[in-house]
Every structure is written in C-alpha cells, then in structure tokens.
Amino acid sequence: VPEFVVTAAAAFVGAVLGALAKQIFDYTAASRTQKAARRDIWEHMIVQAIDELAECTCLYWSSIVDDGEAAKIEGRARGIMIAIEGANDDLFKERVEVKRLCDSSLHAVRRAITGGTFECAERQQDLDRVREIQTACAELKRLIQGERAKLPLPLA
Amino acid sequence: MREIDVAKEFSARPAGRYHPKDGDATGQRFREQFLIDFWKRKPEKIVVNLDGLRFLTSSFLEEVFGGLVRQGYSKEFLDENLEVKLSGDRGPIYLGEIKEIIDAALKHKVAEKDRIA
Numbered sequence: 467v468p469e470f471v472v473t474a475a476a477a478f479v480g481a482v483l484g485a486l487a488k489q490i491f492d493y494t495a496a497s498r499t500q501k502a503a504r505r506d507i508w509e510h511m512i513v514q515a516i517d518e519l520a521e522c523t524c525l526y527w528s529s530i531v532d533d534g535e536a537a538k539i540e541g542r543a544r545g546i547m548i549a550i551e552g553a554n555d556d557l558f559k560e561r562v563e564v565k566r567l568c569d570s571s572l573h574a575v576r577r578a579i580t581g582g583t584f585e586c587a588e589r590q591q592d593l594d595r596v597r598e599i600q601t602a603c604a605e606l607k608r609l610i611q612g613e614r615a616k617l618p619l620p621l622a
Numbered sequence: 623m624r625e626i627d628v629a630k631e632f633s634a635r636p637a638g639r640y641h642p643k644d645g646d647a648t649g650q651r652f653r654e655q656f657l658i659d660f661w662k663r664k665p666e667k668i669v670v671n672l673d674g675l676r677f678l679t680s681s682f683l684e685e686v687f688g689g690l691v692r693q694g695y696s697k698e699f700l701d702e703n704l705e706v707k708l709s710g711d712r713g714p715i716y717l718g719e720i721k722e723i724i725d726a727a728l729k730h731k732v733a734e735k736d737r738i739a
Binding site: 540544547548551565566569570573576577580581582583584585586587588 | 637638639640643644645676677679680681682684711712715716719
C-alpha cells in the first residue's frame with residue numbers, strides 16, 4: 467500500500483475520532499449545564515411557591531375572608547403544598563436524607579396552615595397560626611436553598 | 623377486624639371538621655359513621671387505611687382522632703382497637719402526627735378533669 471494512502475487513512479480516522487470526542491465533550495457539557503439550570507428553575511419555583519403559600523394563608527388566618535375567597539385560598543394552599551412536595555422530590559431525588567428533612571419541614575408548614583378551623587364554615591382569626599406559618603415557611607425556604615447550594619455539580 | 627379504605631369508602635378529598643356545615647367528607651362524619659357506629663355494633667379492631675389520599679389536613683385528622691378521645695374512648699381502647707395505615711415515604715410523618723393528636727387530646731382531658739375536681 468502506498469505510503470500516502472496510509473497517511474491519508476490515518477488522518478481521516480484521526481479526524482473522525484477527534485470530531486466524535488468533541489461531540490461527546492460538547493454533549494456532556496451541555497447536559498451538565500442543562501441539569502444545573504433545571505435545578506435553578508426548581509429552586510426558584512419552590513421558593514416562589516412558598517412565598518405565595520405564606521402570603522395567601524396568612525391573609526386567610528389574619529382576617530375573616532368571605533366564603534368564596536376562603537374556598538379559593540383553601541384550594542390554592544392544598545395545590546401549592548402538593549406541588550412543593552413533588553418539586554422537592556425532583557430536586558433532591560438523589561439525596562434521601564435531604565428529601566426526608568424537606569418532607570418534615572413541609573409537614574410543619576402543613577400543620578400550621580391546615581390546623582384549627584381550616585376548611586370549616588365557622589372560621590376564626592388565629593394570629594398565632596400566622597406567626598407559626600411565617601416561621602415554618604421561612605425555615606422550609608432556608609432549608610431548600612441551603613441544601614440546593616450543597617448539591618454536587620451535576621454529572622452528565 | 624374491619625379495614626376501611628378511606629379514599630374508596632369515604633372520600634378521596636376529606637376536609638373540614640363538622641358535619642354537615644363543613645361539607646360531606648368531614649372528620650366528624652368519618653368518626654361517627656365509620657368508627658363509632660362500627661364499635662357500637664362490634665367492639666373490634668378497625669384499621670384505617672389512608673393510602674391513596676393525596677393530602678390530609680390537620681383539622682380533619684384532629685376531628686377524627688382527637689374527637690374519639692373527646693367522646694370518651696380511652697387510650698387502652700384505642701391502642702387495642704385502632705390502627706392507622708399509610709405507606710410511602712411520608713407515612714411515618716402522618717402517623718406521628720396522629721399519635722400526637724391523640725396524646726394531646728388525652729392530656730387536655732386529664733387537665734379538664736383536674737380543673738373540675
């Protein structure tokens with residue numbers, strides 16, 4: 467086989483392998499970036515949801531809202547808590563202990579919000595509950611942000 | 623023994639305390655129609671299965687389980703005749719809450735008795 471053919475073949479194989487390696491590298495980097503971005507979105511979404519939850523339920527417990535407004539808040543609070551639960555599961559799916567801590571912290575939020583006369587026809591104003599909700603929501607938020615910051619860089 | 627599948631036999635969305643003013647799926651209705659009525663006929667063990675319920679409110683749980691204590695059921699009777707089941711990661715958290723509710727209602731009852739005496 468002429469030498470120039472061997473050289474050309476080697477160059478061709480080298481180029482193909484190089485291009486393949488670059489593709490793999492680019493894919494891996496893009497995948498990592500995408501995973502990190504997804505975590506940011508989850509975190510942002512959860513924090514926003516907690517703020518919304520605290521706001522609407524503190525209105526519910528600090529004043530006597532009319533029945534229509536109360537029903538709206540009760541439904542929204544249930545929905546938000548279910549959504550936070552699911553988002554936490556996704557964000558910390560590889561961290562069982564963290565997931566457990568978040569469940570426990572969300573449970574404290576749930577107890578503060580849905581205790582007393584929640585979903586009752588004769589609702590009463592309960593300012594202790596407002597304080598409890600604010601504290602529990604702040605603790606949940608801090609826990610999620612702190613644990614999110616500790617997550618290792620995503621692998622591709 | 624009777625096992626009650628709450629989601630299928632009672633409601634997939636239990637809410638509120640008092641029947642009928644808070645709705646149809648209240649804690650009072652569950653306690654009276656599903657637990658107390660059964661115990662009046664047969665003083666046997668009831669297993670309350672909470673699987674399949676997406677969300678439980680503390681007001682509903684308190685009315686069911688705290689209400690049993692307020693209606694005169696003793697710790698001994700409840701230990702022997704009531705079991706609550708909820709599987710999944712969050713099961714132990716809810717079961718812990720139910721235990722706390724029963725303990726708090728018992729404490730409150732003792733305090734009331736002492737106050738009257």
